[in-house]
Every structure is written in structure tokens, then in C-alpha cells.
Amino acid sequence: MGDRNRVTVGVLGSYGGRNVGDEAILTALLDRIRAGRPDVHFVVFSRNPEHSRGAHPDVEVVGWEGVCRERISEHLRRLSVLVLGGGGILYNTEARRYLRLVRTAMDDGVPVFTYALGAGPLTDEADCAWVRATLSDAAEVTVRDEESKLVLEEAGLTRPISVTADPALLLRPGDGGEALLRAEAVPAGLPLVGMSVREPGRAAEHLDEEGYHQLLANVGDFLVHRLDAHVVFVPMERDDIRHAHAVVSHMADADRCTVLRGAYRPQEVLDMVKQLDLAIGMRLHFLIFAALAGIPLLPLPYAGKVFDFAQQIGAPALRGVVRETAGLLLAEVDRLWDERPARAAHTAARTAVMQMRAAGTAERLLAYLDRTAPRPHDDSPEPTVASPAG
Structure with missing residues (x-):
């Protein structure tokens, strides 16, 4: 005792x-x-x-x-x-x-x-x-x-x-994100868009695995063509790596992607997210890190907690991660990029x-x-x- x-x-x-x-x-x-x-x-x-x-x-x-x-x-x-x-x-x-x-x-x-x-x-x-x-x-x-x-x-x-x-x-950020991304061979000098995916399961019981893999692959190719961006997949659990690679396998421009593979502490992940220009994702805490980093974000709600966060942070949020939302999703990505200074300021105020x-x-x-x-x-x-x- x-x-x-x-x-x-x-x-x-x-x-x-x-x-x-x-x-x-x-x-x-x-x-x-x-x-x-x-x-x-x-x-x-x-x-x-x-x-x-x-x-x-x-x-x-x-x-x-x-x-x-x-x-x-x-x-x-x-x-x-x-x-x-x-x-x-x-x-x-x-x-x-x-x-x-x-x-x-x-x-x-x-x-x-x-x-x-x-x-x-x-x-x-x-x-x-x-x-x-x-x-x-x-x-x-x-x-x-x-x-x-x-x-x-x-x-x-x-x-x-x-x-x-x-x-x-x-969570308090540090300043080591750039070095961590270079160690993962993420190229410098290009717009960086972070993406977060997750597995179906008890917490995401309505998720259509094949459908959302193809949907996000379309988004990834759009980011490469429209923004000349490099797409960085940020796993929040180890199994996210497998689903990120599944998305990449559907992309025409798979060479313009990096799936982070290291085992990182939360602050290190936050520091890498700080180096991104845009965040699109499913995982709640990836989106929270994007908000803390002050970058524009687009939630992809698979559950009520993500939709609730999107509403509170003032971010656009589609009500489902399904094939039928592809056109709307690409339009939102395009709008988010064009309006990113104003969106970032709005997100920062809501985050505070x-x-x-x-x-x-x-x-x-x-x-x-x-x-x-x-x-x-x-x-x-x-x-x-x-x-x-x-």
C-alpha cells in the first residue's frame, strides 16, 4: 500500500x-x-x-x-x-x-x-x-x-x-516537424496535403471500405493535378497504414504520395501536421491536430463525433464517406484551397x-x-x- x-x-x-x-x-x-x-x-x-x-x-x-x-x-x-x-x-x-x-x-x-x-x-x-x-x-x-x-x-x-x-x-506543439518529414522522404518545395483514413469497425460500422478507398483516391489524384501537391497520409493507428496504401493503390499518381511509417509520439505527429498546407481526413484527432496547427481542414465524417467537431470548428463536413459524394467533395476541396487564408483564421478563432x-x-x-x-x-x-x- x-x-x-x-x-x-x-x-x-x-x-x-x-x-x-x-x-x-x-x-x-x-x-x-x-x-x-x-x-x-x-x-x-x-x-x-x-x-x-x-x-x-x-x-x-x-x-x-x-x-x-x-x-x-x-x-x-x-x-x-x-x-x-x-x-x-x-x-x-x-x-x-x-x-x-x-x-x-x-x-x-x-x-x-x-x-x-x-x-x-x-x-x-x-x-x-x-x-x-x-x-x-x-x-x-x-x-x-x-x-x-x-x-x-x-x-x-x-x-x-x-x-x-x-x-x-x-496538446502543446514543438518545432521538429520539418526534420521528421524529411526523414520520411517527403519532398520540400511542394504544397503538402495531409490525409487521414481509418478502418471499418465497431466505431465506424457504416463505413463502405471499397467505396471510400476509391473516393479518397479520386481526391488524391485531384490534389496532385489541381494543386501540384504531394499527399501525405498520416496514420493515427498502425492499421491506418494498410488502408492508406489501399487508397494509394487506386490512384493514378501514386508516386506523389507518402504514407508515414514511423512510430511517433503525439507531439511529433502534431509537429508534422504543422508543416502541411491542407488537411482532409476521417480520424478525429488528425483533424484536431490540423486545427491546432492552424491549417484549413476538411472533415470526412464517418461518425457523429467527427461531424460534431466539424460543426464546432466551423469546417465544411459531408454527412457520409461514400461514392455519391465525390463531386461535392472535390468541389469542397477546391473551395477550401482557394479560401484557405480566411478559413485558417476562422478555424483558429473557433479552436481557441x-x-x-x-x-x-x-x-x-x-x-x-x-x-x-x-x-x-x-x-x-x-x-x-x-x-x-x-
Whole structure:
């Protein structure tokens, strides 16, 4: 057992899965809470402890998949609070896996704070029942977008839900992007357009694989012919590399493309996105990185979370990634390029607003910690009750 007087915050999410977006969420979350409470000791519950220890050598990492309840309880009982999230972890068949661990924490007397969660699709009744039974008892429930709030409400959750924004919006960029792109043999002196693709699956259950491969190949060829551009595919998960190559295989100008292959930290991916002139993509966090980089972006929504982000950022968004949208999509790409200075300025203003909302999640958690675990040398009287926020 650890020091009972130490403030220990557990963080549970889809961490260790080698998804750049999830790792960006964790990086930004840890940085923001550390800035407000340097005394906090973090315990990250990871799907791949070895990967998480390498990425975050300054935090304690615990594996949780395939571990029995008794062993997990030993770690949970040390916590001052368990933070669930952020990111899109509450969807069909997956939600119950996370919420079982959350319920174990609650049964051990550990309060739970949900941190800018993403939810949906969530229609399986077993998962909906876990949501109702577990999140009803959380100290506070915050979600990253209106779509996730609606999904939780439709699942039957009746308690107050606060909408903030994705934690990755607070990721801080560096300046190493140009060198990283040169190392990947991306040519200098040409317009660079980034593209992001993803696999079909439970989070993208309506995606037509063959259709969107051909559609994006048409877009890639258009970018080469219309803009004399070089197309850079930016994988956010390792399997994205395969789908990027599938798109390239349909292109007439495949030699004008680069599929990034390196294993990069979130900040490194953000730094490379900063070197692009335009971003077109499916992955939510690729689009968030484009917004942070201040470049014009065109979302290709395959799910509500991407469409919601497009609306909030003020970007054009087609309602489906299908063959029938090819003409409209090419017209949007053409318009976006011609209007990119104005679009970039508009995106920057909207991004700043979303960053303030993302910071609000951290402020809520810090306020909760201040109520329940006062800072060292704090002479103010301790509260007798840790009242959950509304």
C-alpha cells in the first residue's frame, strides 16, 4: 500500500493501444493536471503497460486487461479518485469492459470523475445498463461533445452531464516537424496535403471500405493535378497504414504520395501536421491536430463525433464517406484551397474557444481535488462533504 496521505489519481482509458489520438488525450490530461497540482501521483491503467511506461516514464503504470478483480482492487484502493477518460470508450461491447473496473473502484469506496468522455454508438442494452448503473454514481460526468451527451441520455442516464471538449486540444506543439518529414522522404518545395483514413469497425460500422478507398483516391489524384501537391497520409493507428496504401493503390499518381511509417509520439505527429498546407481526413484527432496547427481542414465524417467537431470548428463536413459524394467533395476541396487564408483564421478563432472548454475539464477536476484532497500546507478548513458538481 502507498502513502495514504498522498494524492493519487488513477486514469483509465484506451491507453497503451498505440492510437495517437488516445495518447494525445493522456499526454494533455497529465500535463494539465500536473500544472495545477504538482503534488499529484498518477497511476495510469493501460492496455499495454510496456508501451505506456515507455511513453510516460514519470508515472506509475498498471495493466488491467486480463487481471482478476482482487489484484485490480489492490491498486484501486490506493486512489484518491479514478478518472475515466477521456476519449471515445463508451460504445457497444466495449463500454462494459471499462465500466466493470469503474464499478470495482466504486465498490472499494473510490470516487470516479469522468473526463471529457466520448460515447457512441451505444445501443446494446447490456452496455446501456452498465452506463445507467455506474455513471449515475460518478462524482461528476463530463463529455467532450453534444453527441456524446445525447448518446448517454438515450442510454437512460438521467443525471446532469456537462459538455466540455476533447483534452487533446490542449496538446502543446514543438518545432521538429520539418526534420521528421524529411526523414520520411517527403519532398520540400511542394504544397503538402495531409490525409487521414481509418478502418471499418465497431466505431465506424457504416463505413463502405471499397467505396471510400476509391473516393479518397479520386481526391488524391485531384490534389496532385489541381494543386501540384504531394499527399501525405498520416496514420493515427498502425492499421491506418494498410488502408492508406489501399487508397494509394487506386490512384493514378501514386508516386506523389507518402504514407508515414514511423512510430511517433503525439507531439511529433502534431509537429508534422504543422508543416502541411491542407488537411482532409476521417480520424478525429488528425483533424484536431490540423486545427491546432492552424491549417484549413476538411472533415470526412464517418461518425457523429467527427461531424460534431466539424460543426464546432466551423469546417465544411459531408454527412457520409461514400461514392455519391465525390463531386461535392472535390468541389469542397477546391473551395477550401482557394479560401484557405480566411478559413485558417476562422478555424483558429473557433479552436481557441474549444481550447477554453477543454481547459474547463481540468479545472473541474482540480476543483474536485481541492475539495476532497487539499493541497499541501493548505491551512483552510477541510470540507466535511465532497459534494458532486451538477
